[in-house]
Amino acid sequence: MSARTPYVIKGETGDWELVMGLEVHAQVSSNAKLFSGASTAFGADPNCNVSLVDAAMPGMLPVINKYCVEQAIRTGLGLKAQINTYSRFDRKNYFYPDLPQGYQISQFAHPIVGEGEIEVDVEPAHGGDAYAFPCRIERLHLEQDAGKSIHDMDPNSTYVDLNRSGVALMEIVSMPDIRTPAEAAAYVKKLRAIVIALGTCDGDMEKGNLRA
Numbered sequence: 001m002s003a004r005t006p007y008v009i010k011g012e013t014g015d016w017e018l019v020m021g022l023e024v025h026a027q028v029s030s031n032a033k034l035f036s037g038a039s040t041a042f043g044a045d046p047n048c049n050v051s052l053v054d055a056a057m058p059g060m061l062p063v064i065n066k067y068c069v070e071q072a073i074r075t076g077l078g079l080k081a082q083i084n085t086y087s088r089f090d091r092k093n094y095f096y097p098d099l100p101q102g103y104q105i106s107q108f109a110h111p112i113v114g115e116g117e118i119e120v121d122v123e124p125a126h127g128g129d130a131y132a133f134p135c136r137i138e139r140l141h142l143e144q145d146a147g148k149s150i151h152d153m154d155p156n157s158t159y160v161d162l163n164r165s166g167v168a169l170m171e172i173v174s175m176p177d178i179r180t181p182a183e184a185a186a187y188v189k190k191l192r193a194i195v196i197a198l199g200t201c202d203g204d205m206e207k208g209n210l211r212a
Helices: 068-078 181-198
Strands: 008-011 014-017 022-027 090-093 103-106 116-122 131-144 148-154 158-160 168-174
Touching: 022 181, 068 131, 068 158, 068 168, 068 181, 103 131, 168 181
Parallel strands: none
Antiparallel strands: 008 014, 022 168, 090 103, 116 131, 131 168, 148 158
16 A cells, blocks of 8 residues: 655645545435425426426425435445434525525535545556545535526527426535545545445436536
């Protein structure tokens, strides 16, 4: 196992050492959204997989998808993380055209999964010995995805597709234990392998299932 060496960037006022933590959004493998029964199928016609809850119609109340909670817990166990027996959702205010509620239902103070750790194997891009390092996980929480704004269909208009609105995401937050670009890539690769093996996320990056 090779020792880790700092990744230093030369600056005008001195050297900068790279220290990173990553937030990764993993779409939960579920046939229904986080707070509605609408389909999560990829590639449907625009605005076909939208419930009254997803469209934020007046009087509509969200109901948690139990399976998404189970998937988050399963992921937490795969990350050797603490599973919190008390968890709470919060409103995170955004004013985006593709977020009809005007807020995102997320988790802040009481996430469903607490601290964990994964072992990351690194093969340096420009030679050198392979090595492994532990990367601590700060938390995993559940939240809604937003819709999609489409800007290239008309030069004077923006279109909104709400098919993705309300889809369940696991936001997996690491501690700042990553020191090089190669380590960042290796961390995402390892995390992707874990969620695919657990069956909690498809890890299909071209479909937006995994975003870092």
